[in-house]
Amino acid sequence: MGARRAEGILESRGTQARQPARMQSAVQCALLGLVIERPSYGYELARRFEHTYGELLHLSAPSYIYTALDALRRRELIEEVPGVSAQRLPKPHYQATEKGRAAYRDHLLAQMLTSQRRRHLFFRELAVLAHEPEAALEIIEIYEQEYLKAAKVAPLRHGGPPDTPASFAAELAAEDRRLGIDGTLAWLDHARRRLKILAEHSNAAQSEPR
Amino acid sequence: MTLLALENVSKAYGRGSDRRPVLCDVSLQLDGGELLAIWGIRHSGRSTLLRIAAGLERPDSGDVRLEGESLVGHGADAVSSRIGYCRRSFGPGDTGTVLDRIVESQLVRGALHEEVSIRARRALLRVGAEQCASLRPSQLDGTETMRVAIARAIASEPRLLVVDDPTLGVDPLRRDEILLLLRSLADEGIAVLTNTDRATGLAGADRALALGDGELRGEVHPTLAPVVQLRRPA
Numbered sequence: 001m002g003a004r005r006a007e008g009i010l011e012s013r014g015t016q017a018r019q020p021a022r023m024q025s026a027v028q029c030a031l032l033g034l035v036i037e038r039p040s041y042g043y044e045l046a047r048r049f050e051h052t053y054g055e056l057l058h059l060s061a062p063s064y065i066y067t068a069l070d071a072l073r074r075r076e077l078i079e080e081v082p083g084v085s086a087q088r089l090p091k092p093h094y095q096a097t098e099k100g101r102a103a104y105r106d107h108l109l110a111q112m113l114t115s116q117r118r119r120h121l122f123f124r125e126l127a128v129l130a131h132e133p134e135a136a137l138e139i140i141e142i143y144e145q146e147y148l149k150a151a152k153v154a155p156l157r158h159g160g161p162p163d164t165p166a167s168f169a170a171e172l173a174a175e176d177r178r179l180g181i182d183g184t185l186a187w188l189d190h191a192r193r194r195l196k197i198l199a200e201h202s203n204a205a206q207s208e209p210r
Numbered sequence: 211m212t213l214l215a216l217e218n219v220s221k222a223y224g225r226g227s228d229r230r231p232v233l234c235d236v237s238l239q240l241d242g243g244e245l246l247a248i249w250g251i252r253h254s255g256r257s258t259l260l261r262i263a264a265g266l267e268r269p270d271s272g273d274v275r276l277e278g279e280s281l282v283g284h285g286a287d288a289v290s291s292r293i294g295y296c297r298r299s300f301g302p303g304d305t306g307t308v309l310d311r312i313v314e315s316q317l318v319r320g321a322l323h324e325e326v327s328i329r330a331r332r333a334l335l336r337v338g339a340e341q342c343a344s345l346r347p348s349q350l351d352g353t354e355t356m357r358v359a360i361a362r363a364i365a366s367e368p369r370l371l372v373v374d375d376p377t378l379g380v381d382p383l384r385r386d387e388i389l390l391l392l393r394s395l396a397d398e399g400i401a402v403l404t405n406t407d408r409a410t411g412l413a414g415a416d417r418a419l420a421l422g423d424g425e426l427r428g429e430v431h432p433t434l435a436p437v438v439q440l441r442r443p444a
Binding site for chain 2: 141153182185188
């Protein structure tokens with residue numbers, strides 16, 4: 001989905017009556033996603049959180065999951081439903097509300113736009129160095145090496161079906177990263193060419209007799 | 211000891227005002243068992259670089275050495291059995307099986323008649339394409355074509371394998387299988403030189419270098435990179 005379309009969706013959503021305040025907490029967003037994926041109770045959600053996001057999101061304390069669930073419930077993004085168990089005292093389950101599902105979709109779109117904005121910020125910051133093309137070229141050089149390094153250490157996988165949802169998620173993430181590197185390497189090549197032209201012009205201007 | 215060395219290689223195509231430099235003073239070294247991947251956009255000179263490295267094309271200046279022996283001075287024939295250049299094309303016509311074609315390529319290289327069939331089958335088995343032996347080249351899909359092409363190149367048990375864009379035409383879901391194969395060949399001691407215009411083709415490489423405007427840009431360790439100077443000294 002293009003950024004423009006995503007912005008359009010957000011704008012059109014903004015005109016509707018229901019416009020929940022955007023979630024700021026990454027942990028709450030991730031937890032909401034897990035509840036949407038499969039309604040469950042606190043302990044099970046905490047285990048899935050650790051399994052799915054353990055490397056990416058740090059919890060200040062394991063009990064923060066319960067704090068986050070409570071925050072989501074107070075904002076009506078999730079609701080408590082009675083658990084079903086004939087064996088023991090049923091645990092209360094959490095399931096997402098329509099408001100929660102909408103908030104999660106908005107969060108994902110906002111994530112995408114934030115990433116685009118960061119890149120545009122970088123482009124502007126680099127463009128400031130247009131009058132110092134050689135300095136910008138050095139930055140490009142280092143940047144490129146980092147991307148080459150990341151590309152060569154990307155994990156290789158056989159083409160068979162993934163073993164588990166987690167390995168499938170890892171495969172999708174790796175592919176996303178590799179395809180992103182593709183575009184960045186081509187962009188770096190373009191930026192280098194443009195900066196070289198700028199450097200040549202700059203050198204020619206300096207060598208002209210005054 | 212370095213297996214392959216390109217020393218200050220330059221190459222240009224065209225004449226007069228149309229003359230266009232493709233490679234400018236390119237140097238690189240490759241050791242046995244190393245997988246080196248060159249990244250470059252189309253027309254960056256990456257295929258020319260590989261053909262020169264395989265001794266199939268002469269540079270305008272500079273030298274190419276395989277185990278210390280110059281390919282430029284003596285031609286590629288002298289070292290052809292030590293270099294496997296991977297060709298996807300099986301030439302005109304669609305006669306004969308994959309096995310026949312690999313056997314033919316070995317006979318052309320001067321291999322002994324009694325050896326070639328065994329070598330060809332062994333190579334097909336090694337690349338996981340034994341089921342393709344009795345097929346005609348036109349019956350292969352993109353991934354099989356690549357596997358068979360690699361089999362043909364390694365049938366002569368070369369020290370250096372050169373593969374131009376190994377993932378081109380390969381089903382994206384099976385792309386990594388080809389890269390894993392190249393990685394495994396390198397792990398067995400063959401030096402592998404590849405190129406690609408996709409970052410996805412760099413995975414598994416020991417080194418990845420970028421080629422642009424005919425210049426090869428080597429790996430830089432950021433900690434050792436020069437301090438970026440934002441202002442020229444007055």
